[in-house]
Amino acid sequence: MMTNSITAKGLNERAQHLLKVLVEHYIRDGEPVGSRTLSRDSGLELSPASIRNVMADLEELGFIAAPHTSAGRVPTVKGYRLFVDTLLAIKPLEQQEIHLIQQKLTSNDLNQRSLLASASTMLSAITRMAGVVTLPRREYIAWRHIEFLPLSEHRVLAILVINEGEVQNRILKLDHSYDSNTLQQISNYLNTHFTGKEIHAARAELLNELNRTRVNMNNLMLAAISMAEKVFEGQGRETGRSYVIAGETNLMEWAELSDVEKLRRLFDAFNQQRDILHLLDKCIAADGVQIFIGEESGYGVLDECSVVTAPYSVGDEVVGVLGVIGPTRMAYERVIPIVDLTAKLLGAALNPHK
Amino acid sequence: MMTNSITAKGLNERAQHLLKVLVEHYIRDGEPVGSRTLSRDSGLELSPASIRNVMADLEELGFIAAPHTSAGRVPTVKGYRLFVDTLLAIKPLEQQEIHLIQQKLTSNDLNQRSLLASASTMLSAITRMAGVVTLPRREYIAWRHIEFLPLSEHRVLAILVINEGEVQNRILKLDHSYDSNTLQQISNYLNTHFTGKEIHAARAELLNELNRTRVNMNNLMLAAISMAEKVFEGQGRETGRSYVIAGETNLMEWAELSDVEKLRRLFDAFNQQRDILHLLDKCIAADGVQIFIGEESGYGVLDECSVVTAPYSVGDEVVGVLGVIGPTRMAYERVIPIVDLTAKLLGAALNPHK
DNA sequence: TTTGGCACTCCTGAGTGATGAGTGCCAAAA
DNA sequence: TTTTGGCACTCATCACTCAGGAGTGCCAAA
Numbered sequence: 001m002m003t004n005s006i007t008a009k010g011l012n013e014r015a016q017h018l019l020k021v022l023v024e025h026y027i028r029d030g031e032p033v034g035s036r037t038l039s040r041d042s043g044l045e046l047s048p049a050s051i052r053n054v055m056a057d058l059e060e061l062g063f064i065a066a067p068h069t070s071a072g073r074v075p076t077v078k079g080y081r082l083f084v085d086t087l088l089a090i091k092p093l094e095q096q097e098i099h100l101i102q103q104k105l106t107s108n109d110l111n112q113r114s115l116l117a118s119a120s121t122m123l124s125a126i127t128r129m130a131g132v133v134t135l136p137r138r139e140y141i142a143w144r145h146i147e148f149l150p151l152s153e154h155r156v157l158a159i160l161v162i163n164e165g166e167v168q169n170r171i172l173k174l175d176h177s178y179d180s181n182t183l184q185q186i187s188n189y190l191n192t193h194f195t196g197k198e199i200h201a202a203r204a205e206l207l208n209e210l211n212r213t214r215v216n217m218n219n220l221m222l223a224a225i226s227m228a229e230k231v232f233e234g235q236g237r238e239t240g241r242s243y244v245i246a247g248e249t250n251l252m253e254w255a256e257l258s259d260v261e262k263l264r265r266l267f268d269a270f271n272q273q274r275d276i277l278h279l280l281d282k283c284i285a286a287d288g289v290q291i292f293i294g295e296e297s298g299y300g301v302l303d304e305c306s307v308v309t310a311p312y313s314v315g316d317e318v319v320g321v322l323g324v325i326g327p328t329r330m331a332y333e334r335v336i337p338i339v340d341l342t343a344k345l346l347g348a349a350l351n352p353h354k
Numbered sequence: 355m356m357t358n359s360i361t362a363k364g365l366n367e368r369a370q371h372l373l374k375v376l377v378e379h380y381i382r383d384g385e386p387v388g389s390r391t392l393s394r395d396s397g398l399e400l401s402p403a404s405i406r407n408v409m410a411d412l413e414e415l416g417f418i419a420a421p422h423t424s425a426g427r428v429p430t431v432k433g434y435r436l437f438v439d440t441l442l443a444i445k446p447l448e449q450q451e452i453h454l455i456q457q458k459l460t461s462n463d464l465n466q467r468s469l470l471a472s473a474s475t476m477l478s479a480i481t482r483m484a485g486v487v488t489l490p491r492r493e494y495i496a497w498r499h500i501e502f503l504p505l506s507e508h509r510v511l512a513i514l515v516i517n518e519g520e521v522q523n524r525i526l527k528l529d530h531s532y533d534s535n536t537l538q539q540i541s542n543y544l545n546t547h548f549t550g551k552e553i554h555a556a557r558a559e560l561l562n563e564l565n566r567t568r569v570n571m572n573n574l575m576l577a578a579i580s581m582a583e584k585v586f587e588g589q590g591r592e593t594g595r596s597y598v599i600a601g602e603t604n605l606m607e608w609a610e611l612s613d614v615e616k617l618r619r620l621f622d623a624f625n626q627q628r629d630i631l632h633l634l635d636k637c638i639a640a641d642g643v644q645i646f647i648g649e650e651s652g653y654g655v656l657d658e659c660s661v662v663t664a665p666y667s668v669g670d671e672v673v674g675v676l677g678v679i680g681p682t683r684m685a686y687e688r689v690i691p692i693v694d695l696t697a698k699l700l701g702a703a704l705n706p707h708k
Numbered sequence: 709t710t711t712g713g714c715a716c717t718c719c720t721g722a723g724t725g726a727t728g729a730g731t732g733c734c735a736a737a738a
Numbered sequence: 739t740t741t742t743g744g745c746a747c748t749c750a751t752c753a754c755t756c757a758g759g760a761g762t763g764c765c766a767a768a
Contacts, residue, residue, distance in 0.1 A: 034730050047742050052731070069748045070730045111525055149499055149515060157465075157519040161503060165511040169465050169521040249625065252618040260614060264606040271603065388761050401711050406762070423717040424761045 011061075011082075015054050018042055019063055020087040023075045027329045030255055032072035077294040077328075080306075084291055084332055091333040093341065100126065101342055105349045112136075112166060112350065116244050119322060119346050124247020127335055129326030130270075134243040134280050136312075136319035136350065138163055141199040146190050146228070148183040156183065158231045162199060164350075172230045178223065186224040203232050241277055245270055254327045256304055269301040280321045283309040289340050294328045304328060308335050310343035314350045322346060365415075365436075369408050372396055373417055374441040376409075377429045381683045384609055386426035431648040431682075434660075438645055438686055445687040447695060454480065455696055459703045466490075466520055466704065470598050473676060473700050478601020481689055483680030484624075488597040488634050490666075490673035490704065492517055495553040500544050500582070502537040510537065512584070516553060518704075526584045532577065540578040557586050595631055599624055608681045610658055623655040634675045637663040643694050648682045658682060662689050664697035668704045676700060 011019065021042045025033045035048040035055060042051070055073055058064045063079035066072070075083065104122040105115070116133045123131025144161040151157050156172045178186070194202040210225050248270055251257050257266070269275050279297055283290045292307040302325075309323030322343055324335055365373065375396045379387045389402040389409060396405070409427055412418045417433035420426070429437065458476040459469070470487045477485025498515040505511050510526045532540070548556040564579050602624055605611050611620070623629050633651055637644045646661040656679075663677030677693055678684075 032730090036730075048730090049732095049742050049744090050740080052733095053741090056732075066731080068750065070728085070750070072730065111523055145501075145503055147499075147501055147513075149519070151519050157515065157521070159501075159513060159515070159521055161511065161513070165503070165505050165523070165525055167511070167513055167521065167523040169519070171465055171519055249618055249621045252614050252621070258614050260606050260612045260617070263614070263617075264603055267603045267606070386761090390761075402761090403711050403713090403763095404709080406764095407710090410763075420762080422719065424719065424759085426761065 011058075011063075014044065015058060016082075016087060017044065018051065018054050019058060019075075019079060020083060022064065022073060023079060023083040023087070026075055027331060030329060032067055032074050034072035037072065075329075077296060080293045080328060081296075084293065088333055088336075090337055093337050097126065097338070098341065101338070101345060105342070105345045112164070113244075115346075115349060117246070119342060120244045120246040123322065123324055123338070123342055124250055126338060127324050127326065127330075128247075128250050128253070129324050129330060129335075130245060130248045130251055131322075131324055132243050132245045132276070132280065133322040133346070134241060134277070134320040136314065137241060138319060139317065143194045143197050143199050143202050145195065146187050146231070148178075148187050150178060150180055150183060153177045160231055170231060174230075176223070182223070189224050190228055203229075241281070242273055243277060243280065245276075251326065256327050256329070262301075262304070265301045266305070269299070275299045275301070276325075279307065280309060280323065283321045283323070284311050284318055286311060289336050291332070291336075306330055306332075308332070308339050310339045312343040312347040312350075314347055319350075365412075365417075368398065369412060370436075370441060371398065372405065372408050373412055373429075373433060374437060376418065376427060377433060377437040377441070380429055381685060384683060386421055386428050388426035391426065429683075431650060434647045434682060435650075438647065442687055442690075444691055447691050451480065451692070452695065455692070455699060459696070459699045466518070467598075469700075469703060471600070473696060474598045474600040477676065477678055477692070477696060478604055480692060481678050481680065481684075482601075482604050482607070483678050483684060483689075484599060484602045484605055485676070485678055486597050486599045486630070486634065487676040487700070488595060488631070488674040490668065491595060492673055493671065497548045497551050497553050497556050499549065500541050502532075502541050504532060504534055504537060507531045524584075528584075530577070536577070543578050544582055557583075560586075595635065596627055597631060597634065599630075605659075605680065610681050610683070616655075616658070619655045620659070623653070629653045629655070630679075633661065634663060634677070637675045637677070638665050638672055640665060643690050645686070645690075660684055660686075662686070662693050664693045666697040666701040666704075668701055673704075 018038060021038060022033050025037065025041065035051040038051045038055075039046055039048045055064065058079075059066065059073065062076055063082060064073040065076050067074060101122060104118055113135075116135065120131040120133045123133075125131075141162050144163065144165075145159075146161070147159040149157040149159070151171065154174050154177050156174060156178065157169060158172050159167065159169045161167050194205075197205075206225050206228055210229070248267060251266070252263060257263060276299075279292065279299060279302075286309075289308060289310045291309075292302070294306065295303050297305075297307055304327060305325055306328045307323055307325050308330075309321050311318045311321050313319060323339055324330075326335070372392060375392060376387050379391065379395065389405040392405045392409075393400055393402045409418065412433075413420065413427065416430055417436060418427040419430050421428060455476060458472055470489065474485040474487045477487075479485075495516050498517065498519075499513075500515070501513040503511040503513070505525065508528050508531050510528060510532065511523060512526050513521065513523045515521050548559075551559075560579050560582055564583070602621060605620065606617060611617060630653075633646065633653060633656075640663075643662060643664045645663075646656070648660065649657050651659075651661055658681060659679055660682045661677055661679050662684075663675050665672045665675050667673060676697055678689055680689070
């Protein structure tokens with residue numbers, strides 16, 4: 001046994017360094033790296049044979065693996081994990097990149113949705129992978145404004161504004177027909193009662209009202225309540241967490257994902273939203289960049305992908321998560337600061353007080 | 355020379371029949387079909403050798419081609435074209451399918467956008483290809499309602515409703531700050547002047563007003579006009595024709611599109627929207643189902659796809675196009691009536707007078 | 709005009725062997 | 739004790755060949 005030997009507890013300097021160089025190499029070229037290459041590029045003055053000894057140990061401990069007997073080694077998930085956690089040298093962003101991100105997140109004066117979309121697109125463009133941004137959710141959803149417009153007999157357009165300018169709209173089909181004036185009165189009633197209140201509280205209050213005084217309530221009041229209730233029915237669905245994704249097609253350029261069947265499953269998962277959303281929701285609790293490597297995510301479709309996420313906040317409330325999805329052999333040292341910065345800047349851009 | 359010979363003018367009965375059977379076969383199996391198969395399945399009592407004579411003629415005239423010497427024949431674009439135009443027996447839809455389409459297009463009471471999305475999804479699900487629906491555009495865009503809500507200093511949320519309940523919203527950054535009351539007055543002013551008018555006319559009128567009386571105009575009036583103008587700036591972009599696409603991933607299941615590089619270009623085109631939109635816009639003039647087979651579309655990425663479209667109307671104004679994108683060897687006899695019916699039903703579902 | 713026969717083409721898939729990259733192990737050197 | 743050169747070994751890859759089979763074109767006979 002060597003005194004300097006590698007134990008389960010930790011790797012010695014040399015082993016760590018070699019693992020680092022190996023992972024970096026593999027991320028660059030995507031091809032298994034062998035002892036000769038490592039000997040040449042590691043900076044250590046070691047022969048391939050010595051390197052092989054270390055590699056054998058690294059393999060035994062599960063940090064690297066050989067696709068087949070006479071190929072070089074490839075990092076395992078465990079290897080990437082160690083690399084990312086302790087060996088990685090984060091590369092500070094170029095001034096130019098910072099500017100680019102800043103610009104894409106501020107030059108936009110349309111609305112929130114389009115801001116999120118452009119964040120997602122920017123992430124995908126700058127990393128050449130797929131970018132995702134969840135829609136922000138608030139614990140506290142403030143009733144801002146409601147408006148009803150008559151469309152035709154029995155059909156009314158309802159427009160609900162919540163929080164800082166999130167607009168939802170929906171067509172209601174009603175039993176009675178209301179004229180423009182009545183609708184105005186209804187919305188006035190609702191707005192004066194509920195503007196600024198929390199929306200679930202408002203709903204509860206409405207339901208309460210409805211049950212309590214069903215008998216001696218005037219028509220208008222009843223109409224107002226049932227109409228608002230109809231709006232709420234749709235509320236859950238519309239707001240039901242979802243995300244904006246961009247640049248999925250970038251993933252087709254990575255050789256390790258060039259299998260059509262795998263791509264199909266991956267893209268289906270993107271469209272389905274369910275699993276991806278689940279994963280992203282987990283990250284909302286983390287207080288910084290979080291990384292899922294390969295199978296770590298726990299969703300089969302992502303087995304050959306890594307996901308780098310960061311939560312973003314408005315004010316001091318964490319409201320959403322954004323990130324990047326790409327192959328496990330992505331350039332973490334670049335992606336991590338990009339995701340980190342984007343989260344911070346998006347939060348700032350969404351902040352209403354500016 | 356045969357008396358019954360095949361001329362450039364037209365094919366004789368037999369040749370047409372054999373072409374039809376060949377195309378049907380190829381659409382079913384996706385594999386080149388040979389003379390033996392045709393002899394067996396054509397219903398004609400002909401030996402493979404006789405069939406071969408006909409096939410040689412069909413090939414010379416460019417209706418079919420052989421991928422290589424000892425493979426069967428495959429329809430060319432010209433072959434598909436003849437098949438679709440004159441040989442195809444449209445299969446009437448099953449009652450069950452009609453119900454399905456009807457249901458997907460009516461069970462929806464949210465808003466226009468989600469109706470279009472569900473039409474697109476339904477098309478893709480029922481055909482196992484990609485479904486597209488362009489957003490409806492109206493020649494005549496009616497100003498319906500405008501509303502301004504103060505968000506913070508200098509930031510105002512503008513909500514513009516046009517036509518039958520299409521809602522657009524946008525955040526305006528302004529020089530002055532306005533209180534809720536003033537904004538109310540402004541929107542009142544705009545709504546009373548413009549509700550029901552054509553939106554471009556309204557804009558022209560506004561600009562006119564602005565130039566004419568810039569000097570002796572009261573503050574409110576000026577604010578109203580410049581604010582409306584800000585809304586219009588975004589108008590073009592938002593409304594600028596686009597489409598809803600669904601089920602792109604279905605295309606990955608077709609063997610002829612299993613090349614990742616091709617798929618990438620195709621999906622990029624879907625995201626880009628430009629070319630596809632161009633193509634769809636051409637179909638708005640046709641008065642029924644229109645079909646582009648392979649290179650006929652003129653866009654390289656679609657060389658191995660066919661596009662089946664139909665315009666849809668609200669009232670008696672054609673407002674959009676919907677359709678299906680799939681491999682050239684799609685089941686036209688099924689797809690055509692599906693697209694046709696969907697266009698009719700979507701038009702009906704969008705009709706405001708019901 | 710149709711058909712059987714036949715030579716021919718060419719894709720496909722299986723098998724082969726050479727090449728080369730990379731390994732593990734061992735004994736000698738440092 | 740650690741490092742290293744040497745060496746046998748493994749295995750993916752590639753080019754090559756070869757048999758099998760599907761399908762063709764052509765021709766002469768029916």
